Amino acid sequence: MRLGEVCIETNDVIKIAEFYRKILNISFDCSDEIHQYIITKGTTLTVYNNGAVKNNQNQNISLAFTVDDVDAEYERLLKLGVHIIDAPKLQPWGAKNMHFCDPDGNHIYFRSLPE
Numbered sequence: 001m002r003l004g005e006v007c008i009e010t011n012d013v014i015k016i017a018e019f020y021r022k023i024l025n026i027s028f029d030c031s032d033e034i035h036q037y038i039i040t041k042g043t044t045l046t047v048y049n050n051g052a053v054k055n056n057q058n059q060n061i062s063l064a065f066t067v068d069d070v071d072a073e074y075e076r077l078l079k080l081g082v083h084i085i086d087a088p089k090l091q092p093w094g095a096k097n098m099h100f101c102d103p104d105g106n107h108i109y110f111r112s113l114p115e
Helices: 013-023 070-079
Strands: 005-009 035-039 044-048 062-066 084-090 096-101 107-112
Touching (some): 013 044, 070 084, 070 096, 070 107
Parallel strands (some): 005 044
Antiparallel strands (some): 096 107
């Protein structure tokens, strides 16, 4: 068994999908206001609105993306105007993480893992 999909439910699919495409450096022209794919290979990342109003108080889940160089990603995201909560920092378990949130308040981590 493997994890097939992570879906971010939101009130504004276009806004959130554009944010994720920007931070993940993915270009794709889609204007669907209900459902959009962000990542389709491996574990799928989608953005969806089922018609119910969301409270956007997402405090129980985080998304972590493994990157080659978290310090380079930190500089790139700063230039994109992303508000970084925690700058890259080496963690006791060996990963180097940085932390920020999407416009709905979902917590996102970019991390580099030791070789």
